Amino acid sequence: xxxxxxxxxxxxxxxxxxxxxxxxxxxxxxxxxxxxxxxxxxxxxxxxxxxxxxxxxxxxxxxxxxxxxxxxxxxxxxxxxxxxxxxxxxxxxxxxxxxxxxxxxxxxxxxxxxxxxxxxxxxxxxxxxxxxxxxxxxxxxxxxxxxxxxxxxxxxxxxxxxxxxxxxxxxxxxxxxxxxxxxxxxxxxxxxxxxxxxxxxxxxxxxxxxxxxxxxxxxxxxxxxxxxxxxxxxxxxxxxxxxxxxxxxxxxxxxxxxxxxxxxxxxxxxxxxxxxxxxxxxxxxxxxxxxxxxxxxxxxxxxxxxxxxxxxxxxxxxxxxxxxxxxxxxxxxxxxxxxxxxxxxxxxxxxxxxxxxxxxxxxxxxxxxxxxxxxxxxxxxxxxxxxxxxxxxxxxxxxxxxxxxxxxxxxxxxxxxxxxxxxxxxxxxxxxxxxxxxxxxxxxxxxxxxxxxxxxxxxxxxxxxxxxxxxxxxxxxxxxxxxxxxxxxxxxxxxxxxxxxxxxxxxxxxxxxxxxxxxxxxxxxxxxxxxxxxxxxxxxxxxxxxxxxxxxxxxxxxxxxxxxxxxxxxxxxxxxxxxxxxxxxxxxxxxxxxxxxxxxxxxxxx
Ligand code: ASP
Numbered sequence: 001x002x003x004x005x006x007x008x009x010x011x012x013x014x015x016x017x018x019x020x021x022x023x024x025x026x027x028x029x030x031x032x033x034x035x036x037x038x039x040x041x042x043x044x045x046x047x048x049x050x051x052x053x054x055x056x057x058x059x060x061x062x063x064x065x066x067x068x069x070x071x072x073x074x075x076x077x078x079x080x081x082x083x084x085x086x087x088x089x090x091x092x093x094x095x096x097x098x099x100x101x102x103x104x105x106x107x108x109x110x111x112x113x114x115x116x117x118x119x120x121x122x123x124x125x126x127x128x129x130x131x132x133x134x135x136x137x138x139x140x141x142x143x144x145x146x147x148x149x150x151x152x153x154x155x156x157x158x159x160x161x162x163x164x165x166x167x168x169x170x171x172x173x174x175x176x177x178x179x180x181x182x183x184x185x186x187x188x189x190x191x192x193x194x195x196x197x198x199x200x201x202x203x204x205x206x207x208x209x210x211x212x213x214x215x216x217x218x219x220x221x222x223x224x225x226x227x228x229x230x231x232x233x234x235x236x237x238x239x240x241x242x243x244x245x246x247x248x249x250x251x252x253x254x255x256x257x258x259x260x261x262x263x264x265x266x267x268x269x270x271x272x273x274x275x276x277x278x279x280x281x282x283x284x285x286x287x288x289x290x291x292x293x294x295x296x297x298x299x300x301x302x303x304x305x306x307x308x309x310x311x312x313x314x315x316x317x318x319x320x321x322x323x324x325x326x327x328x329x330x331x332x333x334x335x336x337x338x339x340x341x342x343x344x345x346x347x348x349x350x351x352x353x354x355x356x357x358x359x360x361x362x363x364x365x366x367x368x369x370x371x372x373x374x375x376x377x378x379x380x381x382x383x384x385x386x387x388x389x390x391x392x393x394x395x396x397x398x399x400x401x402x403x404x405x406x407x408x409x410x411x412x413x414x415x416x417x418x419x420x421x422x423x424x425x426x427x428x429x430x431x432x433x434x435x436x437x438x439x440x441x442x443x444x445x446x447x448x449x450x451x452x453x454x455x456x457x458x459x460x461x462x463x464x465x466x467x468x469x470x471x472x473x474x475x476x477x478x479x480x481x482x483x484x485x486x487x488x489x490x491x492x493x494x495x496x497x498x499x500x501x502x503x504x505x506x507x508x509x510x511x512x513x514x515x516x517x518x519x520x521x522x523x524x525x526x527x528x529x530x531x532x533x534x535x536x537x538x539x540x541x542x543x544x545x546x547x548x549x550x551x552x553x554x555x556x557x558x559x560x561x562x563x564x565x566x567x568x569x570x571x572x573x574x575x576x577x578x579x580x581x582x583x584x585x586x587x588x589x590x591x592x593x594x595x596x597x598x599x600x601x602x603x604x605x606x
Pocket of ligand 1: 200201202203242494495496540541542
């Protein structure tokens with residue numbers, strides 16, 4: 001008997017039919033001599049009933065011995081559930097299948113954790129879930145994530161196909177690229193001492209594809225960055241990577257807005273209004289203290305540099321004399337913040353190089369703070385007016401160089417929002433999505449330690465045309481044609497219009513980034529050469545596909561939307577990789593492991 005229906009399919013219209021279901025034993029209940037087994041497959045579950053008065057003793061005993069997650073095939077008749085026993089929580093909750101035959105397709109050992117109860121699963125250590133990922137992925141919540149991910153990939157492909165894009169695969173065995181992160185190297189057996197590198201992104205290939213006349217390229221591209229994993233990063237991850245020729249920034253904005261509209265519609269059945277808002281890098285930092293601002297709530301930063309210029313409060317006036325700024329934030333209603341909370345904020349400030357964190361608590365009609373005694377009436381009045389200070393407020397300050405001051409308060413702003421949320425003073429609709437383009441980033445940043453410029457995005461980003469003359473006179477002021485797409489304070493992706501003139505690209509590499517000409521030749525010679533044969537103007541973007549799926553699934557961890565993610569230590573617990581290799585493999589690769597004796601030595605030289 002072959003499977004006739006899946007486990008989320010039967011409804012009262014099928015009552016009386018004989019059906020066969022395949023699936024796993026989800027749960028089992030013995031009630032009044034009857035045995036109820038919920039059979040679950042990918043689609044859902046169906047209640048089956050084993051009645052000892054109609055089944056042979058042998059079949060009944062076999063059913064009674066089934067453990068959770070055994071694999072079975074049952075054949076039986078669909079019938080209405082007895083009055084009052086419907087289960088409105090599941091789609092098949094009005095019917096049940098009265099079993100006539102049972103086939104045990106496979107047995108299951110005692111499970112390392114319970115998977116039929118979401119609350120119990122939530123208490124299981126993540127490492128255990130990752131070790132037994134095949135069990136974890138059977139849980140309906142996780143299975144739903146995989147489905148949604150597949151749906152989003154499908155919607156993306158459809159949309160981009162409709163827009164005339166070609167899906168092109170670019171090599172995974174590449175060479176060292178300049179995008180900043182540490183790379184995974186793959187030794188080349190054929191020529192000792194040479195290595196492939198796994199791509200951090202297909203950036204250079206997609207630009208070469210534009211020179212190749214592809215005009216519109218996309219790929220759901222696997223990228224690799226060997227970074228010590230900060231929260232919620234993966235060593236390998238997926239990007240929706242695309243590139244277009246003969247376009248401007250506006251074309252990319254419109255395309256990505258259309259794509260996200262399609263994705264939100266297909267995944268969440270939600271309409272996303274376009275165009276998205278835009279904010280400059282400078283305004284984002286000034287108002288929200290972040291280049292990926294969460295605009296779903298206020299708590300905006302205000303500037304008091306002019307107020308405190310020459311102030312008797314030396315911490316502020318000295319910062320200003322040193323070219324810095326004074327910024328403040330009114331954490332409304334947070335005067336009751338605990339010592340621990342204030343300490344956490346102070347730690348944030350210190351981790352960004354501040355000496356401490358100045359604050360004022362407004363309690364019982366009084367400004368409580370060791371610094372208030374240094375403020376004059378004008379300064380106090382300016383604070384009150386600009387920050388709308390009222391009883392119960394907590395005012396926090398940062399006095400530092402502009403970027404630092406903004407970033408310190410930006411982090412504190414987010415932390416305050418968390419406290420306010422926990423206290424029920426701030427609620428954010430989980431269905432709210434604030435999309436935002438962040439634009440006009442500086443093209444270059446300056447590394448004081450190394451005393452040289454670095455690319456804020458990557459070295460292929462074109463400067464804003466009118467700022468090009470400043471490249472040689474005032475590089476700091478040059479804006480890049482770079483854009484980031486942000487949603488609810490999360491950076492979803494970024495891209496830029498690229499440099500397509502070999503001369504400008506060479507200037508960036510050699511004059512500004514100070515890469516020696518022979519190194520430029522070695523690393524990028526092929527790209528500069530390609531640009532000499534008619535490179536069209538082009539630009540593109542990459543969106544973090546894992547992050548996108550996590551946002552759509554409403555989970556805060558990208559590990560929840562990756563079938564086999566790695567741990568923070570870079571380990572795949574399901575397969576225990578990375579693992580040792582044999583001495584012979586090392587020999588073939590002309591490699592020798594120094595220092596710690598490799599576990600590999602224990603492997604037979606096969
Ligand atoms: N290659 C860039 C990245 O991975 C994205 C782009 O500029 O298109 O961030």
